[in-house]
Each structure stands twice: as structure tokens, then as C-alpha cells.
Amino acid sequence: MSRFGCLGVLVVTALLAAAGFGLRALLTRESTTHTLQHSTLELRELAKVRRLHIYRMVLSDRVVQHYDASGLPTASASGRGIDFIGVCTVDAYVPLESVRFVHHGDPRMAEVYIPEIRVQEGNLDESASFTWRNDATDLLNAVTLAADTASKRAVALAVERGILDEARASARTFFESFFRAMGYSEVRVFFAVPPSGSGS
Amino acid sequence: MQHLASGGIHGKQPILRAAAFPMPLRIATLNSSALSRAAFLLMALAFPLLQGCGKPAETPAPRDPRAVLRSVPIARLAVCDFTLDVITQAAEDQKGGAVLQISGGRIPEGGDGLQILYRGGVRVTCGVRLEALKDENIRVEGRNVTVTLPNPDLIDRPKVLNEGPYRSAVLDTKNDTSWWLFRKDTSGLEHLVREAYQREAGAWITRFGFDEVIKERVREVLRCLLGGDYTVEVNFSAKSSMPGDRDAK
Numbered sequence: 001m002s003r004f005g006c007l008g009v010l011v012v013t014a015l016l017a018a019a020g021f022g023l024r025a026l027l028t029r030e031s032t033t034h035t036l037q038h039s040t041l042e043l044r045e046l047a048k049v050r051r052l053h054i055y056r057m058v059l060s061d062r063v064v065q066h067y068d069a070s071g072l073p074t075a076s077a078s079g080r081g082i083d084f085i086g087v088c089t090v091d092a093y094v095p096l097e098s099v100r101f102v103h104h105g106d107p108r109m110a111e112v113y114i115p116e117i118r119v120q121e122g123n124l125d126e127s128a129s130f131t132w133r134n135d136a137t138d139l140l141n142a143v144t145l146a147a148d149t150a151s152k153r154a155v156a157l158a159v160e161r162g163i164l165d166e167a168r169a170s171a172r173t174f175f176e177s178f179f180r181a182m183g184y185s186e187v188r189v190f191f192a193v194p195p196s197g198s199g200s
Numbered sequence: 201m202q203h204l205a206s207g208g209i210h211g212k213q214p215i216l217r218a219a220a221f222p223m224p225l226r227i228a229t230l231n232s233s234a235l236s237r238a239a240f241l242l243m244a245l246a247f248p249l250l251q252g253c254g255k256p257a258e259t260p261a262p263r264d265p266r267a268v269l270r271s272v273p274i275a276r277l278a279v280c281d282f283t284l285d286v287i288t289q290a291a292e293d294q295k296g297g298a299v300l301q302i303s304g305g306r307i308p309e310g311g312d313g314l315q316i317l318y319r320g321g322v323r324v325t326c327g328v329r330l331e332a333l334k335d336e337n338i339r340v341e342g343r344n345v346t347v348t349l350p351n352p353d354l355i356d357r358p359k360v361l362n363e364g365p366y367r368s369a370v371l372d373t374k375n376d377t378s379w380w381l382f383r384k385d386t387s388g389l390e391h392l393v394r395e396a397y398q399r400e401a402g403a404w405i406t407r408f409g410f411d412e413v414i415k416e417r418v419r420e421v422l423r424c425l426l427g428g429d430y431t432v433e434v435n436f437s438a439k440s441s442m443p444g445d446r447d448a449k
Contacts, residue, residue, distance in 0.1 A: 045424040060287035181272035
């Protein structure tokens with residue numbers, strides 16, 4: 001074989017080897033998106049939790065309800081009624097089974113993708129709730145209805161008060177700290193954009 | 201072979217003279233057949249792809265839990281902010297302080313003292329100071345690890361919020377029968393309420409279950425960090441053996 005022929009074989013060999021390494025890197029890159037279940041020991045343990053309780057908000061809601069002479073609720077501000085302060089706790093959590101993380105070859109950098117934060121129904125704290133004024137005829141029924149109203153409005157009120165933003169901030173802090181504890185020096189946290197009008 | 205021995209060793213003849221080699225040795229030379237060249241090139245392509253395949257799975261030895269917890273920055277994992285939107289009934293007590301309904305205070309009924317329905321926001325930061333975790337807080341018995349921690353407590357001074365949705369305001373008053381022009385000034389009582397918020401927010405950690413949220417989180421974090429190797433039990437005690445905890449209060 002001529003000198004040029006040998007050189008050609010060497011060049012082609014080098015090119016093929018480079019292509020092989022490139023192909024391997026490409027294949028590896030495609031497989032670096034993980035769920036927590038398919039990752040390191042610590043993250044697999046975290047995935048077992050399923051729900052990460054990320055935030056709790058305490059809300060007070062003022063429910064004013066008037067009753068007519070026959071004892072039925074009325075929109076009119078006159079007559080007997082109740083002025084009830086309902087205190088509720090509302091919790092937000094991250095569904096961990098939907099959390100994804102990606103690393104792009106650099107073992108020190110991780111990107112964490114967190115799905116929409118979920119908000120649970122409000123829990124009325126009966127011991128903290130109270131009536132400011134109450135001259136309704138059926139006291140017990142009036143309190144029960146007002147407490148029910150406060151519970152049902154709690155999630156909407158929590159969203160209005162910014163529970164989703166607070167929960168995202170808390171989740172960001174948690175996941176950044178957790179992945180740093182895993183040895184990643186640079187952690188980026190991304191959130192799914194919540195559908196419009198969705199709060200729970 | 202004789203040619204190789206005589207020529208190669210003495211260095212007077214070209215070392216790679218393919219024509220003089222038997223067939224197996226020819227593959228190693230650059231003057232080989234098209235088939236062997238193709239095989240060589242395929243091996244060059246396949247080597248990087250197959251590199252690392254077939255390595256036996258390594259089973260790491262269990263890590264020392266004390267070393268693990270010392271080596272990772274876990275302090276922020278056990279701390280959380282909470283927000284309270286508080287509407288409370290408040291009255292001035294006999295000692296010149298405010299008594300709040302939300303803190304379980306007994307609001308005097310039927311008295312002629314001024315009462316207000318006050319709205320305010322409070323932010324509390326509470327958690328467990330894991331950065332002060334010492335080796336004596338971690339007990340290892342075989343594959344069982346017991347971590348003893350103090351109860352969650354306030355990490356920072358509570359902040360009374362007064363902007364946006366948390367703008368404080370007097371929503372209503374009671375026992376103020378004077379004419380509107382001569383309405384009693386509520387600013388003194390409002391100030392007392394804000395002071396009471398700061399003073400009593402520590403008790404709200406337990407009252408509204410923030411401590412349970414923190415405890416749950418700490419258990420999960422420690423189980424994640426050590427759970428692969430050990431069965432982890434986390435206990436919380438009212439008395440802290442961790443230095444720095446007293447300073448927080």
C-alpha cells in the first residue's frame with residue numbers, strides 16, 4: 001500500500017472513532033431526562049414520598065349572612081344575621097411522581113422541572129374561628145352555614161392571597177437545596193405554567 | 201520467520217514486510233486485505249460505543265450517616281416560611297396589653313372596653329437548625345439510625361405585613377357608643393395588636409400545625425439522604441441539645 005493509502009486509512013479510522021464517540025454522547029444525552037424514580041438512591045427515596053407538602057397558609061374570611069323573618073338567608077343587609085370569622089388552613093404540595101430532572105453531560109449541573117403546584121381543600125380551624133356579631137334566631141344553623149361558606153371559599157381566597165407564588169418559592173428553595181445536597185453545584189428549577197383560571 | 205528473526209532483530213531489513221509474514225500476521229500490517237481493513241475500521245467505530253458495556257455492577261458499602269449529614273448542605277431543607285392572614289378580635293387587657301381571640305385569649309364580654317376586629321398579615325419563618333447537627337444527635341446501631349432533633353421553632357423574628365393583600369386595617373369596632381365625631385382612637389390598640397402578633401407568633405407554629413409540616417419534611421429529607429443504607433428514625437424533643445438553638449430564642 002502506498003504512503004498516501006496508509007495515511008488515508010488512519011484518517012478514516014480517526015474520523016470513524018470520532019463519529020463513534022459523538023454518537024455515544026448523543027445517545028447518552030437523549031437518556032439524561034429522568035423521573036425521580038429512575039435516578040440516584042436519594043432521589044428514588046424522595047419519589048416514594050409522592051407528595052411533597054410544600055406550603056401552608058392560614059387565612060381568615062369574614063362571612064356576613066342575614067336572615068329574613070322566616071329564617072331563610074337573604075341578600076338584604078337588614079334583619080337578623082351573623083358576622084362570622086372563619087379561620088382556615090390551606091396546604092399546597094408538589095406531586096413528586098411528575099417531577100423530572102435533566103443533566104446535560106455536566107455532572108455538576110441539574111435542571112429540575114416541577115409540575116403545577118396543587119392546592120388542597122381548606123380546613124376550617126374551629127377553635128380559631130369565632131362570631132363577631134350574631135343575632136340570628138337559629139344560632140347553631142347560622143354558624144354551621146357560615147363555617148361551610150368559609151371552608152368552600154378558602155382555596156379561592158388562598159390563590160388570591162398568592163399561595164401559588166409562595167409555594168413555588170418554597171419549592172424552588174427546597175429543590176435547589178436538595179440537589180445541592182446531592183452534589184450538584186448549579187441547579188435550575190422550572191415550573192409548569194398553570195392553566196389559566198386553575199387554582200386547585 | 202527466519203527472515204524476520206535475522207532482519208528484524210538486527211535492524212537491517214524493513215521490519216514490516218508483509219510478503220514475508222504468514223496470513224495471521226498480515227492482518228496486523230497496513231498492507232492487508234480489504235476485509236481486514238474493513239474489520240479494523242468497524243472496530244474503530246464500535247470501540248467508543250461498546251466502551252463501558254459489561255462492567256460489573258458495583259455494590260457500594262453503606263456510608264457513614266454522620267459523614268453524610270456533615271458533608272451535605274441541608275440547613276435550608278428544614279426551614280420554611282408561612283403566611284398568616286389574620287382577622288382577630290382584640291381588646292385591651294387590664295395590664296395595658298392586647299388580648300387576641302386568635303391566640304385563645306378570653307375577650308371580655310359585655311364590658312364597656314373598646315374591642316376591634318383587626319385584619320393583619322404575619323410571616324413566620326420556622327424550622328429546625330440542622331446546621332448545628334452534632335454527632336451525638338445521631339445514633340447508629342447496625343442498619344438503624346436514630347436522629348434526635350429539637351422541635352421546630354421560629355428561625356427569625358415574625359414580620360407583620362402591611363402591604364398588598366395583607367394591608368392591616370380595623371374592620372369594625374365594638375363597645376364604642378360615642379358619636380362618630382368623637383369616636384375612640386383605635387391606634388393605641390392597633391399598636392398593641394401588632395406587638396401581640398410578634399409576641400405570640402411562636403405559639404402559632406404549633407397552633408396551626410406548621411411544626412408538623414416541618415417535621416414531615418425533615419423526616420423525608422433524612423430518609424432520602426440515608427434511607428438507601430439505613431432505616432431512619434427521627435425524634436423531636438422539646439429540649440434541645442444542639443448548640444445555637446438557645447441563641448435563636
